[in-house]
Amino acid sequence: MAKDGEKGEWKEYIWNPRTREFLGRTASSWGLILLFYLIFYIFLAGLFALTMYVMLQTLDDHKPTWQDRLSIPGxxxxxxxxxxxxxxxxxxxxxxxxxxxxxxxxxxxxxxxxxxxxxxxxxxxxxxxxxxxxxxxxxxxxxxxxxxxxxxxxxxxxxxxxxxxxxxxxxxxxxxxxxxxxxxxxxxxxxxxxxxxxxxxxxxxxxxxxxxxxxxxxxxxxxxxxxxxxxxxxxxxxxxxxxxxxxxxxxxxxxxxxxxxxxxxxxxxxxxxxxxxxxxxxxxx
CATH class of the missing domain: 2.60.40.1660 (Na, k-atpase alpha subunit.)
Structure with missing residues (x-):
C-alpha cells in the first residue's frame, strides 16, 4: 500500500488534475518564469553584443592597436x-x-x-x-x-x-x-x-x-x-x-x-x- 501511495504522489507531482499543475506549477506560473528567463538572456546577449561593438570600434582593420615592439627581428x-x-x-x-x-x-x-x-x-x-x-x-x-x-x-x-x-x-x-x-x-x-x-x-x-x-x-x-x-x-x-x-x-x-x-x-x-x-x-x- 505504501508503494502505491508513493507512486500516486509522484504522478500527482508530475500532473495534478485537481489544481492543473505540471511539476508543481500552473501554466501561468510556467509562462511567467519562462518569460523572465527569455528577457534575462536577451538582455545578456544584447549587453555582450554592445560590448563587442564598442570594442571593435576602437580597432584598426589595417594596423594592430597593440603589438610587441621587437627590437631585433628574426x-x-x-x-x-x-x-x-x-x-x-x-x-x-x-x-x-x-x-x-x-x-x-x-x-x-x-x-x-x-x-x-x-x-x-x-x-x-x-x-x-x-x-x-x-x-x-x-x-x-x-x-x-x-x-x-x-x-x-x-x-x-x-x-x-x-x-x-x-x-x-x-x-x-x-x-x-x-x-x-x-x-x-x-x-x-x-x-x-x-x-x-x-x-x-x-x-x-x-x-x-x-x-x-x-x-x-x-x-x-x-x-x-x-x-x-x-x-x-x-x-x-x-x-x-x-x-x-x-x-x-x-x-x-x-x-x-x-x-x-x-x-x-x-x-x-x-x-x-x-x-x-x-x-x-x-x-x-
Missing amino acids: MVIKPNADEAFEIVYNTQDTESWDMFAQALDKFLSPYNDSVQAQKNYECTPDQYFEQEDSGDVKNNPKRSCQFNRTVLEDCSGIHDRYYGYRDGKPCIIIKLNRVIGMLPGKDGQPPFVTCGPKKEDTDKIGELAYFPPNGTFNLMYYPYYGKKAQVNYSQPLVAVKFLNITANQDVNIECKINANNIPAGNERDKFAGRVSFKLRINTKN
Missing part, C-alpha cells in the same frame, strides 16, 4: 629542409639536391620581374618609403616597392637554374621577419647580413658572395605597414653563395643582421637577429 633561410636547419646533399646524386632548387624556384616565383612590375612600384633607393595617413583619412592601400629576383644575380635561378647546388657552390636566401613600423638602420645606413662559421669550423667555410652587394636590405622596403594595409608587400631578400666550402664535412654556419640601430642580441634570446644551420656537401658516392 631571420629565416630558404631552402629550409627541415626544422633542424640542415642542408645536406651529394653533388653526384641529383635527387638529393634537386629538391632544394625546386624549393627556391617556388619561393622566388613571386619575385619574377614581370610579376613585380605588375604589382609594385619603382621606389627611390636608399631612403625610407614612408606613406603616412592624413589625420583620420587612411592612406590605404599603401604601395609596395619592387624587389626583382634579378637583383640576386648568381642566386636568382635565372642564369643557373640549379642555384649552384650541382657544382657544390650552393645559394641560400635570407629574409627578415616582418615587423610593422620598423625602421632598421639610421643616418642612411642600411642593415646588412654577414655569415660566418662557428668557432670549430673557422677554416672550412671559404669565400662567400652576397647578393645584393654587401648583403644589404635597402631602406626603401621599410617601414612595413601590415598585411592588410600593404597587400602586395614583397620582403627584401639577401642571397649568400658559398664558393669553396670544405666538402665531405659538416660546416656549422651562422648568419646575422647588422644595423646601427638594432641590438646585437641579448641573453634572453641569443637567436634573435640571427640564424644558424649546418651545411654539408658530399662529393663522394
Whole structure:
C-alpha cells in the first residue's frame, strides 16, 4: 500500500488534475518564469553584443592597436629542409639536391620581374618609403616597392637554374621577419647580413658572395605597414653563395643582421637577429 501511495504522489507531482499543475506549477506560473528567463538572456546577449561593438570600434582593420615592439627581428633561410636547419646533399646524386632548387624556384616565383612590375612600384633607393595617413583619412592601400629576383644575380635561378647546388657552390636566401613600423638602420645606413662559421669550423667555410652587394636590405622596403594595409608587400631578400666550402664535412654556419640601430642580441634570446644551420656537401658516392 505504501508503494502505491508513493507512486500516486509522484504522478500527482508530475500532473495534478485537481489544481492543473505540471511539476508543481500552473501554466501561468510556467509562462511567467519562462518569460523572465527569455528577457534575462536577451538582455545578456544584447549587453555582450554592445560590448563587442564598442570594442571593435576602437580597432584598426589595417594596423594592430597593440603589438610587441621587437627590437631585433628574426631571420629565416630558404631552402629550409627541415626544422633542424640542415642542408645536406651529394653533388653526384641529383635527387638529393634537386629538391632544394625546386624549393627556391617556388619561393622566388613571386619575385619574377614581370610579376613585380605588375604589382609594385619603382621606389627611390636608399631612403625610407614612408606613406603616412592624413589625420583620420587612411592612406590605404599603401604601395609596395619592387624587389626583382634579378637583383640576386648568381642566386636568382635565372642564369643557373640549379642555384649552384650541382657544382657544390650552393645559394641560400635570407629574409627578415616582418615587423610593422620598423625602421632598421639610421643616418642612411642600411642593415646588412654577414655569415660566418662557428668557432670549430673557422677554416672550412671559404669565400662567400652576397647578393645584393654587401648583403644589404635597402631602406626603401621599410617601414612595413601590415598585411592588410600593404597587400602586395614583397620582403627584401639577401642571397649568400658559398664558393669553396670544405666538402665531405659538416660546416656549422651562422648568419646575422647588422644595423646601427638594432641590438646585437641579448641573453634572453641569443637567436634573435640571427640564424644558424649546418651545411654539408658530399662529393663522394
